[in-house]
Structures are given as structure tokens and as C-alpha cells.
Amino acid sequence: xxxxxxxxxxxxxxxxxxxxxxxxxxxxxxxxxxxxxxxxxxxxxxxxxxxxxxxxxxxxxxxxxxxxxxxxxxxxxxxxxxxxxxxxxxxxxxxxxxxxxxxxxxxxxxxxxxxxxxxxxxxxxxxxxxxxxxxxxxxxxxxxxxxxxxxxxxxxxxxxxxxxxxxxxxxxxxxxxxxxxxxxxxxxxxxxxxxxxxxxxxxxxxxxxxxxxxxxxxxxxxxxxxxxxxxxxxxxxxxxxxxxxxxxxxxxxxxxxxxxxxxxxxxxxxxxxxxxxxxxxxxxxxxxxxxxxxxxxxxxxxxxxxxxxxxxxxxxxxxxxxxxxxxxxxxxxxxxxxxxxxxxxxxxxxxxxxxxxxxxxxxxxxxxxxxxxxxxxxxxxxxxxxxxxxxxxxxxxxxxxxxxxxxxxxxxxxxxxxxxxxxxxxxxxxxxxxxxxxxxxxxxxxxxxxxxxxxxxxxxxxxxxxxxxxxxxxxxxxxxxxxxxxxxxxxxxxx
Numbered sequence: 001x002x003x004x005x006x007x008x009x010x011x012x013x014x015x016x017x018x019x020x021x022x023x024x025x026x027x028x029x030x031x032x033x034x035x036x037x038x039x040x041x042x043x044x045x046x047x048x049x050x051x052x053x054x055x056x057x058x059x060x061x062x063x064x065x066x067x068x069x070x071x072x073x074x075x076x077x078x079x080x081x082x083x084x085x086x087x088x089x090x091x092x093x094x095x096x097x098x099x100x101x102x103x104x105x106x107x108x109x110x111x112x113x114x115x116x117x118x119x120x121x122x123x124x125x126x127x128x129x130x131x132x133x134x135x136x137x138x139x140x141x142x143x144x145x146x147x148x149x150x151x152x153x154x155x156x157x158x159x160x161x162x163x164x165x166x167x168x169x170x171x172x173x174x175x176x177x178x179x180x181x182x183x184x185x186x187x188x189x190x191x192x193x194x195x196x197x198x199x200x201x202x203x204x205x206x207x208x209x210x211x212x213x214x215x216x217x218x219x220x221x222x223x224x225x226x227x228x229x230x231x232x233x234x235x236x237x238x239x240x241x242x243x244x245x246x247x248x249x250x251x252x253x254x255x256x257x258x259x260x261x262x263x264x265x266x267x268x269x270x271x272x273x274x275x276x277x278x279x280x281x282x283x284x285x286x287x288x289x290x291x292x293x294x295x296x297x298x299x300x301x302x303x304x305x306x307x308x309x310x311x312x313x314x315x316x317x318x319x320x321x322x323x324x325x326x327x328x329x330x331x332x333x334x335x336x337x338x339x340x341x342x343x344x345x346x347x348x349x350x351x352x353x354x355x356x357x358x359x360x361x362x363x364x365x366x367x368x369x370x371x372x373x374x375x376x377x378x379x380x381x382x383x384x385x386x387x388x389x390x391x392x393x394x395x396x397x398x399x400x401x402x403x404x405x406x407x408x409x410x411x412x413x414x415x416x417x418x419x420x421x422x423x424x425x426x427x428x429x430x431x432x433x434x435x436x437x438x439x440x441x442x443x444x445x446x447x448x449x450x451x452x453x454x455x456x457x458x459x460x461x462x463x464x465x466x467x468x469x470x471x472x473x474x475x476x477x478x479x480x481x482x483x484x485x486x487x488x489x490x491x492x493x494x495x
Contacts, residue, residue, distance in 0.1 A: 025065035028081035044078040049085040054100040066120035134175035135182035158196040166218040252318040269332040304354040326352035353429040366409030370423040386444040390425040395438040443471040
């Protein structure tokens with residue numbers, strides 16, 4: 001996400017009962033001293049617990065301010081507030097704040113954790129849904145028209161009998177989907193205006209074809225899936241505004257198409273995605289990524305790609321450890337995109353595992369260099385104990401470990417039964433090894449190839465003793481604990 005480098009805060013004082021509670025960009029500034037008053041006097045208030053240094057908090061700030069302003073404009077009694085959790089630590093602890101930002105919604109003093117999106121419209125829609133009916137009663141064409149103009153996505157259920165089983169299913173879905181506004185109507189005027197039949201659901205949207213008509217059975221899961229899928233653009237441009245919808249949606253397989261805006265690729269190639277996107281939108285999200293953006297360089301690295309390879313496409317399957325799939329042909333034509341997508345859906349595309357070329361001098365230094373092609377041969381040598389560090393080049397903890405790990409290699413370089421090795425896990429992937437954080441250190445034991453994860457201190461002494469014991473637990477010492485810094489260790493899935 002692009003960090004927000006300049007956010008201007010305008011300090012205002014609220015008159016009347018809340019004169020002492022300041023605001024910044026229409027957001028109440030909550031402290032331990034005024035918290036009780038704010039949550040008592042305001043029956044509905046969403047409070048963000050943030051840290052000033054948090055990048056995600058900085059990205060949220062302007063959207064949060066927009067949401068607060070919009071609520072003021074529609075004269076809603078709902079307020080937005082924020083707490084600097086690094087200062088008001090008692091409040092953060094009380095509401096179990098473990099990460100930033102954490103948003104908590106208070107209704108008449110009772111609280112629930114926020115579960116909506118990070119854009120202004122998502123925030124407004126979520127809090128409105130939590131304070132009103134699941135679906136607004138629509139009696140006139142003008143009422144419906146106003147809501148359609150106000151919201152990018154608006155769903156209307158047309159039911160002559162709002163007590164019918166189908167209407168009840170619709171209302172359950174409306175209540176469960178927090179970031180989209182729903183309406184319900186029995187009005188003949190509205191039926192006629194939209195050519196709707198009884199027991200019909202229409203999703204209106206300010207993009208693509210303008211509306212989608214539900215034609216499935218009235219099952220809560222089926223209708224929910226329809227709303228979530230059809231509320232997204234047919235082809236999503238990946239950026240800081242859409243990132244959460246892309247990665248947190250129900251569709252976990254994504255076709256990522258890497259293009260260059262500077263080279264005019266979007267005008268040239270996006271239309272070639274439409275046919276496959278329309279046919280397979282229930283199975284796959286179609287996402288474009290501008291490879292020119294500095295913030296997207298990490299995504300290219302994750303796929304082992306360089307800007308020179310753009311335009312190109314990949315499929316990623318989020319529910320399977322971010323499994324990647326590469327086409328035989330990267331050409332972005334209508335026919336080739338359709339072939340790649342349909343082959344993937346049919347299970348005919350093999351998972352693509354990244355690997356670097358094996359350096360000629362991979363075994364020259366005391367610490368041996370492993371890549372995808374030589375890993376199993378070296379690590380599974382049953383005549384040697386093989387210690388492998390899985391690292392990321394950008395990981396701060398890994399950089400700190402380099403001189404210690406090099407010293408370890410030097411210390412054991414003359415041992416015929418021990419190998420010290422390392423592998424860049426961002427550029428080399430293995431079917432049978434899943435790395436979730438960096439650095440991860442495994443010992444592959446001789447004779448059995450049993451894998452033992454190293455969790456002790458990252459010091460030369462501790463690593464040496466671990467190797468001397470052959471990975472066995474030291475019975476003379478207390479059970480070791482992971483280092484405190486590991487709580488913040490970088491994860492492999494942080495793109």
C-alpha cells in the first residue's frame with residue numbers, strides 16, 4: 001500500500017455537551033479521560049485504536065475522515081472516534097487490541113469488533129447496517145433512486161409478501177453482509193419501474209453492466225455468494241483501495257495480470273480479459289496490477305518476475321499456501337487467457353514452484369547455497385546433519401543473523417558429518433516445505449532425515465550446541481522459549 005506522507009489535521013472543538021472532546025477531521029479524539037463520556041453520550045460510536053507509526057493506520061486515516069464527514073452530512077447520530085493506543089495503553093488492553101488498526105463499535109455501551117472494509121463507503125455502510133434495519137423499506141421510485149445514486153452498490157429485494165420464506169432468506173443475507181446497503185419493497189411503482197417480478201433480487205452498481213439479476217434458488221449461501229461476487233467489478237485494478245476486497249473476498253483463486261500503464265498496456269489488453277472474466281467470475285477474480293508502481297515490486301518478486309517480463313499473467317490460489325500457477329504462454333489474448341483459466345479450473349495446470357539457477361560456486365563457502373534444484377539432494381543426505389536457514393533478502397532479522405551464521409559455517413567447515421546451508425525462500429519453493437516466517441531454521445538429521453526446527457537463541461554458542469547435540473533437546477537446561485522479536489518476524493505472505 002502507498003504510505004500517506006501528508007495528512008493535515010484540523011483541530012476543532014465540539015460545542016455543547018462535548019466541548020472538551022476535540023476532533024481531527026471530524027473524528028473524535030478519544031482518551032482514557034473522556035472515553036466513558038464519549039461512549040455514554042453517543043449511543044453509536046466506532047472507535048479506531050491506532051499507532052502513529054503504523055502504515056495501515058496512515059492509509060486508513062483519510063478514508064476514516066471521509067466516512068466521518070459523510071455521516072455528518074447525512075445528519076447521522078453515529079460518530080467516529082480514534083484512540084492513540086501507544087498513549088492510551090489501558091484502553092487498548094481493556095479492548096484486547098493486539099494489532100493496528102483495531103476498530104471497535106459501541107452500541108449503547110455494548111461493543112463488537114468491526115468487520116467491514118477500509119474504504120469510506122464500506123465504513124459508512126457497515127455502521128449504518130449495525131444501527132438500522134437489515135434492509136430499508138422502499139415505497140417510492142425516488143427513495144430507491146436516491147439510494148442508488150448514493151451507493152456504488154445497492155441491492156433491492158422485490159417481494160409482494162415480505163413474510164414469505166424467500167423474503168426471510170433475503171433479510172438474513174442483508175443482515176449478514178455488512179458492507180453493502182440493501183432495500184426491500186412491495187411497491188407496485190417500484191416493481192413497474194424496474195420490470196421486477198415477485199421474489200426477485202436485483203443488484204444495482206455504478207460500474208460494468210449497471211445491474212445483475214439473481215436467478216438462483218433462495219438459499220442464504222447461494223444468495224450471499226451472488227451479492228459478494230456481483231458487487232465486485234468484473235476486472236479489478238489492484239491498489240491500496242481495492243487490496244482488502246481482493247484478498248479478503250470469498251473467491252480465493254485470482255488471475256493476476258501484470259501490465260504497464262506507461263506502456264499503454266491497460267488500453268491494449270484489459271478488454272482481452274472480459275470474455276473469460278464473465279464466464280468464470282464465480283470461480284476466479286480477475287485482477288490487473290500496474291507493474292510500474294513501486295509498491296507493486298514486492299508482488300513481482302513474490303512471483304519471481306521482473307518488469308521486463310510484463311505483460312504477463314499468473315494465477316494464485318490463496319487457500320493453498322499462496323500456490324502459484326504459470327501459463328505455458330504469457331500472451332494476453334482473449335483465446336490464451338480463456339485457455340489458461342479453463343485449464344486451471346479443470347485442474348490441468350501444475351503448480352509453479354520458483355527456483356533460482358544453481359550458482360557454479362554454490363559450495364565454495366562454508367555456508368552452502370541451496371536452490372530448488374539441489375535442495376533435496378543436499379538436505380536429505382542421510383550421512384550428514386544438514387542445517388538450513390530459510391531467509392528473505394529483505395528481512396531485518398535475517399540480515400542480523402548473517403555474520404553469526406557465517407561464523408557457524410566457518411566453525412563446522414571441516415566436519416564431514418555436518419553441512420551448514422541457506423536458501424532464499426522468496427526465490428525458491430518446495431512442495432514439501434512450507435515457510436511462514438523469516439528466518440526459519442531446520443535441521444535435517446542424518447540417517448532418518450527427521451526435521452527439527454531450531455527455536456533457541458540465534459547466537460553462535462546456542463547454534464553450535466544445538467548441532468553438537470544432533471538437534472536433541474538439552475536436558476540440562478530449561479525448555480527454551482522463542483525470542484521475543486519473533487512475535488514481529490516477517491511472514492512470507494506479506495506481499
